[in-house]
Amino acid sequence: MSRKTKICAVLNIIFLTLVGYALWIFYQAPKSFNAQELIENSHLKEKTFHKKVEEITSLSGLKAYFMEDSDTSVASLSFYFDNAGYIYSKEGLATLTSEVLLNGAGKYHDEEFNDLLELHGISLSFDVSDETFNGEISFPVQYEKLAASILKSVLTEPLLEEKYIDITKRQMMTALQMQEENPQKILSKAFKKEFFGSHPKSRDALGSVTSVNELSKQDIKDFISSYFSKNNLKIAIAGSLNSHNAKEFIDEAFGSLQNQKKNSEEIPLLQADYHFKDKHIFRNIPQIITLTVAPATTRLSNDFYPLYMANEIFGGADLTSRLNVVAREKEGLTYGAYTSLNTDIDAPRLMGQFSTSVQNQNQMYEVFLQEWNKMALGTITQTELDEVKENMLTSFNLRFTSTAAISSMLLYMQKENLGIDFLQKRNDYVKSVTLDDINRVSQKYYKTKPSFITIGKENERND
Amino acid sequence: MKKYAYLFVFSIFIALISFKANSEIFHADEFYLNNKLRVIVSENHKAPIAKMMLFYKVGSMDEKKGKGGLAHLLEHLMFRGTSNVPASSFNQLMHKNGADFNAFTSKDMTVYHALVDLSRLELVLALEADRMFHLQISDEAFEGEQKIVLEERKERVDNKPKSRFFEDVQKILWQNTPYEHPISGTEDEIKNLSKEDALEVYQTYYTPENAVLVVVGDVTKEDVKILAEKYFALDKKTVKALPEKRSFSVQENGTYTIQKEMADVEVPTMTRSYIIPSVFDNPKKAFAMEVFSHYFGESQNSYIKQHLIKTNLVVDASSSVQTMARGSGVFSVHFIPHAETDIQSYFNLLDKTLKQALADLTPEMIEKEKKKMLSTLVFVKDNPEDEAYILGYLATLGLSLNEIENYPKGIENVTFNDVQKTVLEMLENAKQVTSVLTPLREVSNEPKN
Numbered sequence: 001m002s003r004k005t006k007i008c009a010v011l012n013i014i015f016l017t018l019v020g021y022a023l024w025i026f027y028q029a030p031k032s033f034n035a036q037e038l039i040e041n042s043h044l045k046e047k048t049f050h051k052k053v054e055e056i057t058s059l060s061g062l063k064a065y066f067m068e069d070s071d072t073s074v075a076s077l078s079f080y081f082d083n084a085g086y087i088y089s090k091e092g093l094a095t096l097t098s099e100v101l102l103n104g105a106g107k108y109h110d111e112e113f114n115d116l117l118e119l120h121g122i123s124l125s126f127d128v129s130d131e132t133f134n135g136e137i138s139f140p141v142q143y144e145k146l147a148a149s150i151l152k153s154v155l156t157e158p159l160l161e162e163k164y165i166d167i168t169k170r171q172m173m174t175a176l177q178m179q180e181e182n183p184q185k186i187l188s189k190a191f192k193k194e195f196f197g198s199h200p201k202s203r204d205a206l207g208s209v210t211s212v213n214e215l216s217k218q219d220i221k222d223f224i225s226s227y228f229s230k231n232n233l234k235i236a237i238a239g240s241l242n243s244h245n246a247k248e249f250i251d252e253a254f255g256s257l258q259n260q261k262k263n264s265e266e267i268p269l270l271q272a273d274y275h276f277k278d279k280h281i282f283r284n285i286p287q288i289i290t291l292t293v294a295p296a297t298t299r300l301s302n303d304f305y306p307l308y309m310a311n312e313i314f315g316g317a318d319l320t321s322r323l324n325v326v327a328r329e330k331e332g333l334t335y336g337a338y339t340s341l342n343t344d345i346d347a348p349r350l351m352g353q354f355s356t357s358v359q360n361q362n363q364m365y366e367v368f369l370q371e372w373n374k375m376a377l378g379t380i381t382q383t384e385l386d387e388v389k390e391n392m393l394t395s396f397n398l399r400f401t402s403t404a405a406i407s408s409m410l411l412y413m414q415k416e417n418l419g420i421d422f423l424q425k426r427n428d429y430v431k432s433v434t435l436d437d438i439n440r441v442s443q444k445y446y447k448t449k450p451s452f453i454t455i456g457k458e459n460e461r462n463d
Numbered sequence: 464m465k466k467y468a469y470l471f472v473f474s475i476f477i478a479l480i481s482f483k484a485n486s487e488i489f490h491a492d493e494f495y496l497n498n499k500l501r502v503i504v505s506e507n508h509k510a511p512i513a514k515m516m517l518f519y520k521v522g523s524m525d526e527k528k529g530k531g532g533l534a535h536l537l538e539h540l541m542f543r544g545t546s547n548v549p550a551s552s553f554n555q556l557m558h559k560n561g562a563d564f565n566a567f568t569s570k571d572m573t574v575y576h577a578l579v580d581l582s583r584l585e586l587v588l589a590l591e592a593d594r595m596f597h598l599q600i601s602d603e604a605f606e607g608e609q610k611i612v613l614e615e616r617k618e619r620v621d622n623k624p625k626s627r628f629f630e631d632v633q634k635i636l637w638q639n640t641p642y643e644h645p646i647s648g649t650e651d652e653i654k655n656l657s658k659e660d661a662l663e664v665y666q667t668y669y670t671p672e673n674a675v676l677v678v679v680g681d682v683t684k685e686d687v688k689i690l691a692e693k694y695f696a697l698d699k700k701t702v703k704a705l706p707e708k709r710s711f712s713v714q715e716n717g718t719y720t721i722q723k724e725m726a727d728v729e730v731p732t733m734t735r736s737y738i739i740p741s742v743f744d745n746p747k748k749a750f751a752m753e754v755f756s757h758y759f760g761e762s763q764n765s766y767i768k769q770h771l772i773k774t775n776l777v778v779d780a781s782s783s784v785q786t787m788a789r790g791s792g793v794f795s796v797h798f799i800p801h802a803e804t805d806i807q808s809y810f811n812l813l814d815k816t817l818k819q820a821l822a823d824l825t826p827e828m829i830e831k832e833k834k835k836m837l838s839t840l841v842f843v844k845d846n847p848e849d850e851a852y853i854l855g856y857l858a859t860l861g862l863s864l865n866e867i868e869n870y871p872k873g874i875e876n877v878t879f880n881d882v883q884k885t886v887l888e889m890l891e892n893a894k895q896v897t898s899v900l901t902p903l904r905e906v907s908n909e910p911k912n
Contacts, residue, residue: 033547033593035556038586043689044682046582047511071509073841114763119831121838140841167772174778174799177729183622284726285622287614319542320551320558329551332610335618355618387559394561394580400510401578402846 049397053410055420058247060255064235065410065420066246069403075239076138076407077151077249080415081261082234084133084227087200088264089219092207094133096168096215097223098126103164106153110164113150122147124154130201130344132415133227138404141240148252155228156256160220173209183283187455191291194276194453195347199268229261230254236410239403272347274451281455288361288456292339292352292368294448299343299416305433306441307350308341309388314375314446315339315352317391322371327354333364343416350445358457365452375446378439385435392430487868488843491854492684496696499672503854503864504687505679507847513584513680514851516576517591518859520675521668523648524570524641524790530660532648535568536612537661541575542566543604545597550604553590562587570642571789572859578848581681585690588678592694595674598665605658613654616647624725625732625900632898635719636736640711642790671695677855679847713738713791715894722806722899731901733798733809737893739784739885741792742873743861749786750873751881752794752889756784758832759820760796766820767796776812777801787860794889806899813897821886826879836874 056066086094102124104110117124122139139147179185189204196202206212233254237246274295297303308316315323316339327333337354356364399409413422491505526533544550557564557577564577564587577587620626630645637643647653676695678687715738742749760767760782767780778799786792796817800809843849857867 033552033589035560035586038589039560039583042582042585044581044584044686046580047681049510069509071507072845074845111764111769115831115835118763118835119838121841123839138842140839163773167775170775170778174730180729181623181625181727286617287622289622317558319554325551328611329607332607333614335611335615355622356614357617387555390559391561394559394583395563396561397510397512397580398561398563398578400512401848404845 049400051400053413053420053423054243056243056247056250058250058255060251062230062233062235062250062254064237064246064250065414066236066243067238067406067410068242068246069239069406072240072403073141074138074403075141075144075237075241076136076404077235077237077253078134078136078404078407078411079233079235079254080132080134080411081227081229082132082232083261083264084232085129085131086203086205086207087130087267088227089223090207090215091203091211092172092205093215093219093223094128095205095207096165096172096212097220098128098133099168099172100160100164100220101126101154101158103161103168104159105150106157106159108153109159110161116146116150120146122150124150128205130205136404136408144241144245144249145252148249151253152256155224155254158224160217162217165215165217165220169212169215172206172212176204176206176209176212179204179206183285183289183455186281186283187289187291187453190279190281190455191293191453194279194451195272195274195293195349196270197273199270199272201270201347225258226262226264229258231259232261233257234411234414236407236414238406238410270346272349274349274448276451276453278452279454280458281453282457283455285456287355287357288454289355290353290361290365290368290452290454292350292450292452294350294445294450296341296343296348296350296445298345298348299418303441303444304343305429306438307445309385309392309433310375310380310438310442310445311339311341311350312388312391313380313384314371316341317388322374323368326371327364327367331363331367333360333367337364337368350450352450361454361456369449372446372450375442378443380435380438380442382435385433385438389430389433393427396427488840488871489850489854489868491864491868493858493864494684494688496671496691498696500674500676500691500695501858502676502678502687502691502695503858504677504682504684505847505850505854506681506683507679507844507850508681509845509847511581511681512578512847513581513678513682514576514578514847515584515587515591516574516677516851516855517595518675518677518855519573519669520571520673520789520859521573521664522569522571522789523644523646525664525668526641526644526648529652530648530656531644531652532612532616532646533656533660533664534573535646535648536608536653536656537664538566538568538573538575539608539612540600540604540661541594541598543608544599544601545594546599547593547597548590549599550601553594556586556590560586568646570646572856574855576851584678584680584682588690589694591676592697595669595671595695596697598669600658600661602658605661609653609656612647613650616650616653620645620647624728628723628725628898628900631723632721632734632736632896635721636738636793636894636896637713637790639715640713640790675855675858677851677858679851679854710743710789711791712740712744713894716892717894719894719896720899721896722901724901724903726903728900728902731800731802731806731899733800733806733813733897733899734795735813735895735897736793736795737889737895739786739792739794739889739893741788741790742786743789744791746873747877747881748885748888749792750877751885752784752786752792754829754832754836754874754877755882755886756782756794757836758824758828759817762832762835766823767816770819771812771816777809787857789860806901809899810897817886817890821883821890824879824882829877829879829882833874833877837871840871 051067054066057063104113120143124137126135137147137151192202297307315321323337327337334354334356339352342349489505491503493503495501521534523534560583562577562579566575579587634643739752740748771777771780780798782796784794
């Protein structure tokens with residue numbers, strides 16, 4: 001073999017080895033995960049949710065938002081009485097009423113009453129918020145008539161036996177004492193005092209041990225006769241019944257309520273204190289828990305969607321928010337730092353919460369402020385905006401999981417005055433937000449330094 | 464990994480006890496891939512969405528001594544990147560595509576789940592499959608998550624006296640069984656875990672044959688079959704033989720009391736727990752206990768409500784039961800006594816009430832209770848999230864689809880005699896632990912905070 005041939009052979013071998021090596025590398029290298037391609041070629045395509053929201057009016061003139069759904073065999077009705085929440089009456093009274101209503105009505109004493117519900121799979125519950133007294137009833141659709149008559153009975157002829165009033169009062173007082181075992185609860189109660197001052201919104205829904213102790217059967221009767229009426233009632237109904245049956249249900253359940261709510265005491269104008277002096281509560285626990293508050297905007301304002309998205313980017317979007325990427329993922333400082341947008345009409349606010357070991361508190365605080373200040377500079381990128389929009393558009397249908405979730409959503413639409421066509425318009429609202437909008441809003445709201453309130457051992461922060 | 468991270472999976476029973484007898488509940492389908500992954504599909508066409516849940520049969524009960532918290536830490540690390548989807552891309556992709564996703568670890572299992580728009584189900588399945596086969600744990604991610612689970616433990620347990628006490632009680636109740644350690648692990652254990660420990664659990668347990676995939680939503684069995692074959696059918700993973708099946712039943716029958724005063728406790732509480740047969744130990748007894756607990760302390764008109772709450776002997780009381788587990792079952796009675804009363808008197812009251820409840824029981828009451836338990840069956844089919852959870856949970860414990868569909872029969876077949884016999888046996892022979900937590904009595908001269 002000539003030298004030349006030899007060299008050729010060697011070169012050949014080297015060449016083939018290199019090619020082989022390159023191929024090997026190529027096959028070993030992770031095949032990049034192409035999410036976009038995967039979604040575009042997805043076996044299951046995007047579908048529109050077709051069920052529609054209607055406004056129905058019953059024979060007696062009661063209106064409700066309604067969604068018919070023949071793909072289930074249950075139905076849910078959600079409702080609230082407006083201006084009947086815990087700020088409008090004696091402390092703890094709305095909550096006491098909400099509990100005692102479930103202890104018998106009409107011809108059914110407590111025991112028969114609860115048997116009737118349980119044997120037919122009917123669930124009935126009440127709760128209160130600051131502004132509203134809320135109820136929800138869910139039932140297998142074949143017991144529609146029974147469910148309607150039970151609800152009517154509860155709202156118009158509850159038994160309110162002294163025995164159950166006493167039991168419930170004791171349980172509420174115990175629950176209030178138990179709140180003092182939970183640092184998170186102590187913190188949020190203290191926050192309400194700082195933020196709402198002496199306004200009734202500073203109350204706890206349960207009231208206080210002293211106030212509950214003083215409540216009487218007459219108070220409950222007064223509460224019901226003042227607040228349960230047609231003109232402050234909002235109704236939503238969803239599930240496997242047609243509009244005719246839905247109307248009948250509404251008339252049966254609510255038709256015998258009085259027309260007009262009685263005038264309640266004037267509630268003083270709320271002047272929430274967004275700038276209260278930072279406050280610390282001592283508690284011998286291994287972590288410091290922090291709550292923050294800053295001004296925000298209301299649900300129907302033009303700033304709502306941009307600010308909602310800005311909050312998502314800052315701290316609302318669980319693991320992927322700016323705050324969690326730095327504080328949790330990069331630094332391991334906290335199990336989670338979260339922020340939310342509360343659109344309370346009198347006191348719209350951006351709230352934040354995080355907890356961390358005492359020795360990490362300074363760093364955690366710095367991270368929070370540093371990320372907050374970045375927002376104030378209008379630093380949201382097009383990519384961040386696109387991602388949050390994509391999230392809001394693709395998660396749109398997740399609100400339709402259960403019938404009860406749907407009826408409570410239909411009620412929320414009324415509470416916030418979103419309009420009957422909200423579901424058709426919502427995605428356009430999301431799409432219309434521009435980078436300029438979101439950065440303008442981000443600069444506007446994050447320029448205010450939040451107020452802080454903390455609980456834990458001594459707070460070593462020095463500023 | 465956030466909200467539910469080490470929640471005791473009790474909630475299932477509320478849903479389970481609502482099944483109607485003699486009919487299939489879910490009308491679900493199942494199939495196995497070649498690599499033995501079990502896949503369960505149930506159709507729910509109410510909305511164009513789907514719930515995906517992937518259950519691994521590994522929980523804190525499978526941890527080796529001193530390695531407490533490992534299953535939970537691995538659950539966290541599953542969100543920190545694979546060779547194909549590095550670092551936090553998983554979270555970003557899931558979030559961008561609108562998935563409502565999370566994970567949790569219990570004593571029995573580790574569960575990953577997402578609720579998604581139908582058009583993103585394939586993406587979510589691809590990502591879930593990817594992390595079954597290709598997890599990579601960087602040093603940075605390991606150290607980060609170790610810190611995070613330490614913070615999580617402080618937030619959930621150490622900040623709250625009741626949660627700390629609960630761990631002490633569990634230790635005694637489950638002494639010398641794989642359930643005795645807290646799911647989170649102790650602080651020292653967490654600090655001593657290594658990346659290699661986590662990888663070992665991953666290699667051993669995160670295999671197709673040790674998992675159950677559940678999809679419930681606007682899909683057909685065929686849809687899910689195509690997608691599961693496409694993404695989960697890989698068998699490249701070096702599968703070690705699974706360790707021997709770990710389950711246990713407690714034979715011990717001692718009586719224990721644990722009493723503690725703690726600072727920052729405001730309200731005294733008392734709990735008595737009995738170790739009872741699980742559905743695998745003895746299905747007949749397990750179902751009998753479920754019916755008894757409903758009658759005794761779960762129903763709106765429970766025996767306790769009639770005889771203890773209405774008569775003002777206690778402020779509040781209830782009972783709970785857990786028979787669907789890899790280990791033994793447990794039945795508990797919870798009391799909130801009046802603060803000013805001598806706590807010892809409640810021991811007698813508890814004994815007396817249980818015995819009297821059994822003496823007062825009639826066959827009619829049993830029938831009524833069973834009817835109540837089965838009446839809300841239809842609601843299970845109304846929510847794909849509940850349905851996926853129940854299907855996957857029971858399948859992971861090892862029930863066949865047929866057994867799951869016919870679960871209500873178990874309740875329906877319970878007789879008066881079964882309940883009497885089972886409860887009596889429990890009162891006489893079962894291991895029981897009574898725990899009492901009371902406020903710290905103030906010592907004079909010391910200022911109270």
